[in-house]
Amino acid sequence: MTRKREGADVVWEALLAEGVDVVFGHPGGAVLPIYDAMTKYPVRHVLARHEQGAAHMADGYARATGRVGVAMATSGPGALNLVTGLATAMMDSIPLVAITGQVPTSLLGTDAFQETDVVGVTLPITKHNFLVTDVHELPWVLRAAFKIARSGRPGPVLVDICKDVQTDITDRPLPDPAEIHIPGLERQPSVDVEAVHAAADLINRASRPLIIAGHGVLMAHAERELQALAEKGSIPVTTTLLGIGSIPETHPLSLGMSGMHGEAASNFALQECDVLIAIGMRFDDRVTGKLEEFAPKAKIVHFELDPSEVGKNIEPTVAVVGDAKEALQHLLPLIKERHHPEWLRRLQEWKAESQARDAVNLETEDLIPPQVMRELWYVTGGQALVASDVGQHQMWEAQYYMHQRPNQLFTSGGLGTMGYGLPAAIGAQVGRPEEKVWAVVGDGGFQMTLQELGTVAQENVPVKIAIIRNGYLGMVRQWQQLFYERRYAATPILSPDLVKLAEAYGIPARRVTKRSELHQALKEAHDADTPYLLDLEVVEEFNVYPMVAPGERVDNMLRRPLVPGEDGLTPAW
Amino acid sequence: MSKHTIVAWMEDKPGVLARVANLFRRRNFNIESLAVGHTETPGVSRMTFVVEGDDRMVDQAVKQLLKLMNVIRVEDVTYKPTVLRELALIRVQTTPQTRSEVIQLAEIYRAQIVDVALDSLVVQIVGPEERVDSFIDLLEHFGIVEMVRTGRVAMTRANGRNGKKRQGSLGV
Numbered sequence: 158m159t160r161k162r163e164g165a166d167v168v169w170e171a172l173l174a175e176g177v178d179v180v181f182g183h184p185g186g187a188v189l190p191i192y193d194a195m196t197k198y199p200v201r202h203v204l205a206r207h208e209q210g211a212a213h214m215a216d217g218y219a220r221a222t223g224r225v226g227v228a229m230a231t232s233g234p235g236a237l238n239l240v241t242g243l244a245t246a247m248m249d250s251i252p253l254v255a256i257t258g259q260v261p262t263s264l265l266g267t268d269a270f271q272e273t274d275v276v277g278v279t280l281p282i283t284k285h286n287f288l289v290t291d292v293h294e295l296p297w298v299l300r301a302a303f304k305i306a307r308s309g310r311p312g313p314v315l316v317d318i319c320k321d322v323q324t325d326i327t328d329r330p331l332p333d334p335a336e337i338h339i340p341g342l343e344r345q346p347s348v349d350v351e352a353v354h355a356a357a358d359l360i361n362r363a364s365r366p367l368i369i370a371g372h373g374v375l376m377a378h379a380e381r382e383l384q385a386l387a388e389k390g391s392i393p394v395t396t397t398l399l400g401i402g403s404i405p406e407t408h409p410l411s412l413g414m415s416g417m418h419g420e421a422a423s424n425f426a427l428q429e430c431d432v433l434i435a436i437g438m439r440f441d442d443r444v445t446g447k448l449e450e451f452a453p454k455a456k457i458v459h460f461e462l463d464p465s466e467v468g469k470n471i472e473p474t475v476a477v478v479g480d481a482k483e484a485l486q487h488l489l490p491l492i493k494e495r496h497h498p499e500w501l502r503r504l505q506e507w508k509a510e511s512q513a514r515d516a517v518n519l520e521t522e523d524l525i526p527p528q529v530m531r532e533l534w535y536v537t538g539g540q541a542l543v544a545s546d547v548g549q550h551q552m553w554e555a556q557y558y559m560h561q562r563p564n565q566l567f568t569s570g571g572l573g574t575m576g577y578g579l580p581a582a583i584g585a586q587v588g589r590p591e592e593k594v595w596a597v598v599g600d601g602g603f604q605m606t607l608q609e610l611g612t613v614a615q616e617n618v619p620v621k622i623a624i625i626r627n628g629y630l631g632m633v634r635q636w637q638q639l640f641y642e643r644r645y646a647a648t649p650i651l652s653p654d655l656v657k658l659a660e661a662y663g664i665p666a667r668r669v670t671k672r673s674e675l676h677q678a679l680k681e682a683h684d685a686d687t688p689y690l691l692d693l694e695v696v697e698e699f700n701v702y703p704m705v706a707p708g709e710r711v712d713n714m715l716r717r718p719l720v721p722g723e724d725g726l727t728p729a730w
Numbered sequence: 731m732s733k734h735t736i737v738a739w740m741e742d743k744p745g746v747l748a749r750v751a752n753l754f755r756r757r758n759f760n761i762e763s764l765a766v767g768h769t770e771t772p773g774v775s776r777m778t779f780v781v782e783g784d785d786r787m788v789d790q791a792v793k794q795l796l797k798l799m800n801v802i803r804v805e806d807v808t809y810k811p812t813v814l815r816e817l818a819l820i821r822v823q824t825t826p827q828t829r830s831e832v833i834q835l836a837e838i839y840r841a842q843i844v845d846v847a848l849d850s851l852v853v854q855i856v857g858p859e860e861r862v863d864s865f866i867d868l869l870e871h872f873g874i875v876e877m878v879r880t881g882r883v884a885m886t887r888a889n890g891r892n893g894k895k896r897q898g899s900l901g902v
Contacts (some may be wrong), residue, residue, distance in 0.1 A: 276745065280752050285799045288745075305799060340741060341799035465793035468786070 159330040164292040165194035165323040167331070168256060171299035173198060174331055177227050179587055181205055181214040183238075185231020187271060188258030190323035203587060203616055206608035208235050210580040212242020213606070216251050217544055217584030220567045221592075225252045225306050226584065232258045233271030236317070237278065241574055243313045244282040248571025249399060250372065252311035254302050255283075261321040262290045275317045284312030285341070292325035301337050308342050310463045311376065346464060348479035348487055355475045356434075356458045357491035363432035365500045366392045367455075369415060369444075372399035372570070373437015373462055373481050380404065380563045382485035383436065389489065391496045393504055395423035397438050398555055399570040406559040407539075412504065416444040417705045418552040421714060422507035424705070427452050428712040429503075436460040437481045440470035441571070446711030460484050514717045516702075517557065522672050524695040526550060526625055529675065530557035533595065533623065536679040541621075542585050542594045544568065546578030546602030549631035552701045554597045576605030582620045583612055593621070593683060600626040600652045607658070613688045614662040621682045622659075622690045626652055627697045635700050639715075659690035666690035733762065734781050734788045734808045735884050741800040742768070742775040749798050750777065759783060759791060763816075763881030774802060778883045811887040817856045817880045819844070820866065823873035824851050832872060839865045850875055 162170075168191050172180070179201040184192045195202060205211035208230040215226030226246075230236050236257040246253045260269045276288045285305050287298045295318065302314040360366060374383050380403050387394050387410045394404045395415040404411050415423035424446075427433070433455040438444070445451040448470060459473035460481050467476045477484045512518075516527045530553045533541075539559055544567040545551040551568055560566055567585055569577040582596035603624050613620060634648040659666030665687055669678045675693075682689035703714035740746050747766065754761050762780040769776045781788065788806060795804045822832055829851065836843060836853050839861065845852035855865050859882060866877070 277748070280745075280749060281756060339799050340802040341797065344796060463797075465790065465797060469790060 159328050161326050161328045163190065163194065163324050163326060164295050164318065165190040166197075167292070167295045167327065168299065168318070168323075169194055169198040169200065171296065171303075171331055172200060172227065174300075175225065175303045177225070179203060179218065180227045180229050181211040181218070181584060182229030183208050183211055183231070183235060185235045185258065185271070187232035187260055187320045188229065188235070188256075188323075190320065191229070191256070191258065191318070201587075203583070203612060205580065206611045207606070208238030209241050209576065210583075210606055210609045210612065212239045212253070212255065213245065213574075213577050213580035214584035214587070214612075215253050215255075216242060216246050216577075217567050217581030218588040219246075219251050219253060219584075220564060220581070221542060221585035222588040223564070224588070225254055225303055228253060228255045230255070230257050231271065232260055232275070233273045235271075236275040237273055239315075240278065240282065241576075243279055243315065245569050245572045245574045245577060246313040247282045247284065249569065250311050250376065251313065252306040253313035254306050255313060255315040257315065257317045258323070259288065259317045259319045262319045263321070265290070265319065275315065279315050282313075283315050286315040287317065289316060289318045289322050292322045292327040293329050295322060295327065296329045296331045297337070300332050300334055301339060304334050304337050304342065305339065309345055346462070346478045348477060348484045350487060352475060352477045353484060353487045354491065356460075356477055357488055359432050359456055359458055359475060360390060360392075360434060361491075361493045361495070364497060365429060365431045366390060366434065366497070367426050367430035367432070368392050368394045368434045368436065369397065369427070369438055370394055370400040370403040370436050371397045371438025373460075374400060374403040375437075375563050377437060377462070377481035378563070379437070379482035379485050382482055382489060384408070385489055386485060386492060389494055390492050391501065392434070393426060393501065395419070395426060397441070397444050397570070398568065400438060401555060402560045402563045402565045405561045407561065412508070414555050416711065417446070417707075418556065418701050418703065419705075419711075420508075420556070421511045421703050421716060422504055424703070424711045424714060425507050426504060428454070428710070430455045432456050432458065434458045434460070435473070436485070437462070439463075439466045444711075445470065446705045446709055446713075450710045511717065516717060524669065524672060524675065524693055525699055526553045526627075526695050527557050528672065529623070529625065529693055529695065530554050530597075532675050533597070533679055534558045536676065536683050537593060537595070540593070541565075541683070542567070542589060542592050544578050544582035544585055544594065544596050546596075546598040547573045547575045548599045548602060549627075549635065549699075549701050550597055550599045550625035552632075553625070575602040578602055579606050579620075579622065580609050580612075582622070583609060583616075583618050586618045586620045587616070596620055596622045598622065598624055599631060600624055600628065601630040601650055604650070604652065610659065610662045610664060614664060617688070619686060619688050621685070621688070623679075623682075624655055624690070624692050625695055626655070626692060627695050627699065628652075629697060632701070634698070638698070638700070639704075639706070655690065655692040664688045664690050666692065668692040668694065670694045731782055731784055732808075734783060734806055735812065735814065735882060736779045736781065736788070736792060736795075736804065736806050737884055738777045738779070738795055738804045739769065739774055739802040740777065740798075741802065742773050743800055746775075746800045749800065750795065753794050753798065754779075754781065754791065757787075757791060757794070759787070763879075765881040765883045778881070780882050805886075807884050807886055811889060813885045813887060814858050814882055815856060816859050816862050816882050817854065818862050818866065819852055819854055819878050820869055820874055821845075821850050821852045821876040822869050823875055824849060828872055832869070835865070835868055841865060
């Protein structure tokens with residue numbers, strides 16, 4: 158029989174048993190007993206300035222470490238502030254456990270002070286959630302929460318614990334995770350070898366094969382298998398936004414990202430390939446463009462863990478349901494060594510043509526974002542962990558920072574959550590203290606969660622913050638320019654003096670306005686042992702290209718202009 | 731677009747119905763009927779849904795249902811030989827002149843009179859929806875005061891359990 162202890166102790170016992178060493182949170186009335194018990198346990202608590210920050214930090218931590226991130230908040234407003242972070246994690250399949258306090262069981266449903274039906278609110282944005290009204294259930298529920306969060310296709314799980322449960326006594330032990338039986342967890346698909354043979358057959362007969370690698374490759378740790386497949390079959394690789402890092406972007410077979418702001422060569426390849434090997438991706442509309450005309454010449458092989466993603470948007474010729482690593486391990490011996498010189502030559506031509514018209518070639522003293530991102534790549538040796546926010550800078554980062562390794566980029570892909578970048582970078586840095594972590598953010602998104610500078614300062618988290626400041630909500634402005642006759646409704650945005658702001662928090666900072674200062678400034682920030690903020694004043698009306706207009710064919714792109722102003726839209730600067 | 735009958739087994743726990751309902755709502759599915767009850771296994775409840783949708787939409791709904799932690803099993807029985815039944819209680823206006831006519835109709839439909847008043851009868855009918863529908867159509871002639879239907883419940887027939895697909899057997 159386990160010793161008797163309070164529910165609050167059970168929480169920390171469970172966290173320790175799950176290997177949790179850091180919790181991101183914000184205390185409050187209904188979660189006080191858990192916070193009070195915390196002082197007895199060897200766990201670091203990072204105080205976020207807003208619960209949304211705590212959720213994104215836990216998310217960044219989870220992406221950077223591969224472990225389950227933990228966020229904690231009080232009832233009502235505290236829990237509600239987690240919502241955006243939970244939805245972000247849900248869309249991108251990130252394993253999180255959120256622990257929230259709830260009013261005492263006697264007050265449930267009475268509209269008590271700081272009471273919200275948090276389980277009801279988070280129902281559609283969590284993989285699963287629990288309301289705990291009986292302390293004897295708590296050990297099982299907490300173990301189950303972690304098991305659900307990390308199993309299969311991972312996701313966020315919320316555990317809402319009534320305040321009286323936190324102080325009630327139980328002698329129930331923590332169950333062994335192997336003893337946790339939940340119907341939804343019993344359905345882990347195993348790879349169908351017959352389907353793998355069918356896939357190999359298609360791939361071996363292809364003359365213009367293409368791999369599109371998604372987040373699932375990284376989550377399954379299948380990068381090596383992916384690269385082996387590409388090299389053995391001489392198959393070029395494009396990625397989704399979240400698949401970035403599944404192959405080094407300097408690899409000769411890497412085509413970079415595809416989709417709405419994908420590389421032209423990638424998008425042309427999608428439309429020209431005769432066999433498309435989709436691995437751990439879900440044919441999101443940002444990738445496919447006009448769905449009916451996506452990859453029209455291709456037979457599609459879909460490797461996917463989640464059966465509900467198979468046939469959801471695209472009906473594949475062959476589907477292999479199961480873990481990507483396991484599936485690729487079965488596949489590799491069946492793949493014939495092949496060469497596709499003609500196909501690869503065409504891709505090279507597309508790449509070369511893109512490079513010739515690229516904005517990185519421009520000679521100007523102004524700061525232009527593609528050059529800033531490429532310079533950051535040089536300065537960091539391509540090895541930094543980068544958390545980006547959402548908008549233009551996110552796409553420039555994806556395009557111009559040539560990611561070299563898995564789990565190097567953390568970004569809100571599915572939900573597109575502005576304000577994600579800074580807190581995610583904090584979480585990543587806390588989880589990977591030995592790495593250099595950069596937050597690449599826009600002036601819009603940064604101002605949504607800039608209060609987390611307080612967390613940076615208080616916890617002395619040495620993140621480097623690059624703010625790509627163009628004075629606009631740039632991506633929205635770009636759409637207004639292209640589709641709303643340049644009526645810039647509500648997109649100009651003022652920033653405070655960002656250098657002074659950083660200094661107010663005791664964070665070293667510097668403003669950069671000229672290309673000639675860029676290298677030195679980035680280097681100074683990168684080499685610092687402290688946090689560092691760079692205010693990068695870039696050209697205002699600079700657009701992200703290529704761009705596929707929403708609903709258009711993915712190869713129907715607004716291309717990068719050869720010379721400034723050639724698109725008739727981007728003003729000469 | 732056609733009507734599909736989906737049977738789902740799930741853990742009998744608080745909030746499970748909300749999870750299921752939410753899943754259909756989110757995908758803009760209209761649940762035409764939903765019947766929930768206990769099964770032969772303690773702790774397991776069984777739902778029968780009737781939803782309108784094409785095969786692909788319904789296939790997606792089934793796959794999404796299977797992602798719910800509390801869901802044990804899901805079966806689309808639409809194209810399987812299945813016993814489909816519904817129960818309805820109907821309160822019909824009667825006069826001394828029409829009462830016997832209603833009772834006669836009930837006999838034909840194997841329905842039962844379960845409550846009698848001077849000016850009305852409550853009739854209970856169990857059967858496939860088509861039979862319930864046609865009975866109701868007839869009773870409307872007398873004036874229906876109140877009606878409640880349970881929605882469809884379904885159980886596949888023993889000879890349909892080996893994966894043999896027989897198109898749309900309604901097996902009355």
